[in-house]
Amino acid sequence: MPELPEAEAARKRIADGALNRTIEDFRLGEVSHMDLPSESERQRLIGTQFTRTHRHGKYIFVGSKSGPWLHIHLGMSGSVRVLEEGADLPDYVRLSVLFEGGRGLHFRDPRKFGRIARVEDAEDFVAEKGLGPDALRIGDNAFAEAIGRTKGAVKSALLSQKKLAGVGNLWADEALFRTGIDPETRACDLSAERIGKLHGAVQDILKAVVETDATYSKLPGDWLIHNREAGRDCPRCSGTIAKKTVGGRTSYHCLTHQEAA
DNA sequence: TTTACTGTTAGGAC
């Protein structure tokens, strides 16, 4: 369920298992919806190696030695696996990169929202997309600038990849839950202090999830992630969890300790 | 059988 931490876990998996191995071949699954590197671009990659990875927000980049980068976006349901030769392939593998020796890097994407494409330069790509600063690397002032002056709902601001890259629905809710802010609050109505706290919460949460390799069961029980259900008792206070739609997305929040500005 | 869902983006309203 890919937001920044899931993308980072996938990047690590690639960095640990798929670098510095000679690319032998590509296998394509059902990819009619995808904008994959062309046949000739793939041919150019055969015989080379991936040597570096990069991540910005939810976007993963894998760089080949001398040539272009591959950009990977996991979409709503994508995942990355590194498997040895002969291992059973999961369903919905769209693209496999096969390395000398038999190991394979497999991109799985049941719902077809994921994307892979050839990119000349990672930073140029980020600029062209208009992505905001990466949520783990953004500083206090830049965060206040990007989020604090938005007139719409603070939750929508957090989700805007043009303002801040990497936060998705789940961790936006988690950060607002932790800082006691109602998701519908106009971001520009929040005090500088609360914006600062929100910045800290976003980064603490993302870091903690990254440390578990996005394994939710390892996260503390009093996090909202384990309590996303209307009518539940709030794990932080005596309140009740409720569900509402904010900016078109499902939001869970505590009726008692999350307030408007 | 119906409904909801983690993300992105085109198109339209204001």
Added chain:
DNA sequence: TGTCCTAACAGTAA
């Protein structure tokens, strides 16, 4: 021009 909102994309699971 900018900002915000909605719908649509596909497949699965509850």
